[in-house]
Amino acid sequence: MSGVRKGTGGGPTVVIAAHMDTVFPDGTDLKVKREGDILRAPGVGDDTSNLMAVLEMFRALNRGGVKTRGDLIFLASVQEEVGLLGARHWLENSGYKPDMFVATDISATEVWYGALRIDQFKFLYTSPGAHTMESRGGPSPAKAVAKAINALYEIPLPPIAEGLDTFKLPVLNVGMLGGGTVVNAVPREAWFTVDLRSLDSATQDSLESAVVSTARRIAEQEGVGFRMEKKMGIDYSKALPQKERLNHQLVQTALATSNYFRKPGTPEIVARDVGSTDANIAVSMGIPAVAVGATIERMPHRLEENADAGSIVPGIKSLISLAVALTSH
Ligand SMILES: [Zn+2]
Known part of the structure; x- marks a missing residue:
């Protein structure tokens, strides 16, 4: 209005x-x-x-x-x-x-x-799925999500920007995760979101490429399908x-x-x-x-x-x- x-x-x-x-x-x-x-x-x-x-x-x-x-x-x-x-x-x-x-x-x-530079992503890992009984040693989107989240939190962040009071930037946060439909099967799909924030484009761009390449690398390592959706981003x-x-x-x-x-x-x-x-x-x-x-x-x-x-x-x-x-x- x-x-x-x-x-x-x-x-x-x-x-x-x-x-x-x-x-x-x-x-x-x-x-x-x-x-x-x-x-x-x-x-x-x-x-x-x-x-x-x-x-x-x-x-x-x-x-x-x-x-x-x-x-x-x-x-x-x-x-x-x-x-x-x-x-x-x-x-x-x-x-x-x-x-x-x-x-x-x-x-x-x-x-x-x-x-603030804000980029938000959803990363999705997929597999054909399998009954638990047939899943040993096979690819698991759930395991890929766990590994990817862990790997993302290992990405070294630049020092916290000064003078910002309670804000601790740059920062990434996994705010949502989910997947699967039953207890006794490998999920056909599992996913999580990333909210990435920093003060300048150079920092944000390098963190964004680290986040995306890490998420993709884990998919390759785990032998699962991969796709991402960009939820928000401003040029x-x-x-x-x-x-x-x-x-x-x-x-x-x-x-x-x-x-x-x-x-x-x-x-x-x-x-x-x-x-x-x-x-x-x-x-x-x-x-x-x-x-x-x-x-x-x-x-x-x-x-x-x-x-x-x-x-x-x-x-x-x-x-x-x-x-x-x-x-x-
Ligand atoms: Zn407001």
Whole structure:
């Protein structure tokens, strides 16, 4: 869902985005519970309170009759959590070529100007199958999966990137595995997934080729069939260089507004070269992009997720300042 707030003309076009989807299954109790200043509900931080803040920002600009030179585009995206699909669809098909892109999708304590490299794969091993009684010494997709997972975790990873708080990158994770249909037979198919993440394309590309060649080598060693499916991957070959992204007025202005309105007593916000938000798609297209937050939030993607009610008003003010600054010169 998107809308345009027209400017008077001659200024840059800026997208202010937030996403509508969450990671929680149908039937999850989403009713917000308030304990003092803390608002508790799955999804309350990622991304409900940010989406609400963006809407309030537009309402405030309208109530105040604020005029900007550039157009401000409101974008409420979908399927952010399953691969940034809504933002990608909009950027590729809306007909708009924004000059800057703001994803309102993190805690107000952070400013991200990068784009995490994320590649996700499913590796499948196959065999004709056999009854357990006839299987001794024969090929086994289950055994191949076990060996492959073990081998992938033996791939040496570069040292953990510094300054990232709780993120330990680069990293690979086997998140799902399965196969077979009965206890007493060799599975005709067994599979697992890999989620591979790092900060730059060079690291990601070399890890990706190590992962794929390892998975394939195990299939050959074990005498089983092999195929892979790429579940997700973004081409970052058009992304601007790191210094250019950091020094862009978009990121520097976001840093200034976020720090000006940050909660008194909290640490100064520094811009981090990371990101796994809708801004990634803009970064990959060479569009200056940043991720910011309007509210202080904790534990996204968990049932314990919560946000500070008191952070909402300064967060909206921060967004207003950012949007007006970016579109007014
Ligand atoms: Zn999010």
